[in-house]
Amino acid sequence: MPERRKLLLAGAGLAAAPLLAGMATGVRAQQAAAPVETGPFSVRAYGASSAASALEARQIQRRAVGPKDVLIDVLYSGICHSDIHTVRDEWRQTLPTRFPSVPGHEIVGRVTAVGSAVTKFKVGDIGGVGCMVDSCGTCENCLADREQNCLKGATFTYGSPDPALGGFTFGGYSERMVVAEHFVIRIPPGADLAATAPLLCAGVTTFSPMQHWRLEPGQRVGVIGLGGLGHMAVKLAVARRAEVTVFTTSPGKIADAQRLGAREAVLSSDAEAMKRLANRFDLLISTVPHAYPMQPFMDLLKLDATLVNVGALNDLEGPNGMALAFGRKSLAGSVIGGIAETQEVVDYCAARNIKADIELIRPDQINQAMDRVVSKDIRYRFVIDFTAERQG
Ligand SMILES: [Zn+2]
Numbered sequence: 001m002p003e004r005r006k007l008l009l010a011g012a013g014l015a016a017a018p019l020l021a022g023m024a025t026g027v028r029a030q031q032a033a034a035p036v037e038t039g040p041f042s043v044r045a046y047g048a049s050s051a052a053s054a055l056e057a058r059q060i061q062r063r064a065v066g067p068k069d070v071l072i073d074v075l076y077s078g079i080c081h082s083d084i085h086t087v088r089d090e091w092r093q094t095l096p097t098r099f100p101s102v103p104g105h106e107i108v109g110r111v112t113a114v115g116s117a118v119t120k121f122k123v124g125d126i127g128g129v130g131c132m133v134d135s136c137g138t139c140e141n142c143l144a145d146r147e148q149n150c151l152k153g154a155t156f157t158y159g160s161p162d163p164a165l166g167g168f169t170f171g172g173y174s175e176r177m178v179v180a181e182h183f184v185i186r187i188p189p190g191a192d193l194a195a196t197a198p199l200l201c202a203g204v205t206t207f208s209p210m211q212h213w214r215l216e217p218g219q220r221v222g223v224i225g226l227g228g229l230g231h232m233a234v235k236l237a238v239a240r241r242a243e244v245t246v247f248t249t250s251p252g253k254i255a256d257a258q259r260l261g262a263r264e265a266v267l268s269s270d271a272e273a274m275k276r277l278a279n280r281f282d283l284l285i286s287t288v289p290h291a292y293p294m295q296p297f298m299d300l301l302k303l304d305a306t307l308v309n310v311g312a313l314n315d316l317e318g319p320n321g322m323a324l325a326f327g328r329k330s331l332a333g334s335v336i337g338g339i340a341e342t343q344e345v346v347d348y349c350a351a352r353n354i355k356a357d358i359e360l361i362r363p364d365q366i367n368q369a370m371d372r373v374v375s376k377d378i379r380y381r382f383v384i385d386f387t388a389e390r391q392g
């Protein structure tokens with residue numbers, strides 16, 4: 001047994017032990033809360049016991065706050081389609097879900113304790129956590145700020161082997177998290193916290209390919225699928241002054257796409273429109289969360305242009321080799337972004353007042369919300385509001 005010490009939460013017995021850096025600032029008397037032990041502690045979370053079961057309240061363990069860790073009281077947690085794929089074990093062939101599963105990787109919360117070596121945060125700051133909570137830190141990709149491509153495999157926010165506690169990591173559908181400070185994003189003062197949460201996955205996932213493939217003002221970009229990721233892709237591409245076309249299967253989203261700033265919105269079933277748009281696009285970003293026939297979209301690319309798939313993580317209905325060759329076209333994949341890039345998109349959006357279109361829900365509405373995501377009945381991101389529970 002390690003020596004029994006206590007890490008202190010904001011406002012609780014501060015004079016007793018200045019164990020934590022930066023505690024003196026940000027402390028507010030009304031935040032007084034019970035001390036957290038250095039050993040693992042229990043928090044309330046929402047998760048599924050099996051692919052067939054609904055999410056329900058449960059207790060999970062969090063590790064003690066280490067020297068480089070921050071403790072976060074979760075305020076808002078977005079519902080990403082990946083969360084649904086995971087709790088329903090829909091990626092079982094390549095990435096079987098380990099149950100119990102507590103999803104959530106679009107997290108914004110308040111820092112309530114910091115380890116002794118933490119420099120990036122102080123108590124009271126607002127931090128964000130996206131899809132990753134750790135990586136090796138030494139491979140060439142990590143050293144190049146591409147932790148998402150860590151050669152040893154990043155530790156994802158949920159469902160990855162948990163090096164501290166054993167078992168598998170638990171995500172942000174929970175009241176508290178302990179995360180290494182490097183993987184916590186600074187949320188600028190004044191940001192709309194609930195509408196910032198989706199930037200941590202949907203925002204960076206669509207921002208990163210625009211950066212890598214250098215989407216320039218005036219270039220033509222197509223966004224395939226107008227959901228959580230797609231609506232962020234439109235906003236981010238419009239902010240770059242690209243000419244945006246949305247491809248959707250939902251007639252009801254045509255007007256929405258234009259409201260979001262798209263120059264044009266096309267039903268992908270409209271063969272005439274698809275033909276008219278052939279060989280026109282500099283970049284296509286596919287946010288559709290499942291496989292679909294891709295060749296009709298590859299036909300829209302210009303010479304040397306790229307379709308980047310960020311939505312579907314299973315077997316794709318791939319393109320025709322001859323069409324690829326004659327058009328010298330590329331089909332690429334991209335997954336989220338590194339920590340520096342995630343900070344960049346959060347700062348970029350804060351500076352331009354870009355935020356997700358969200359619908360706030362209570363934790364007891366998660367299952368219903370997931371059903372609505374699957375039936376495309378959301379414009380455009382559900383965000384779970386944990387603040388009411390906290391006050392209650
Ligand atoms: Zn996600």
Ligand SMILES: [Zn+2]
Binds near residue numbers: 136140152
């Ligand atoms: Zn690495």
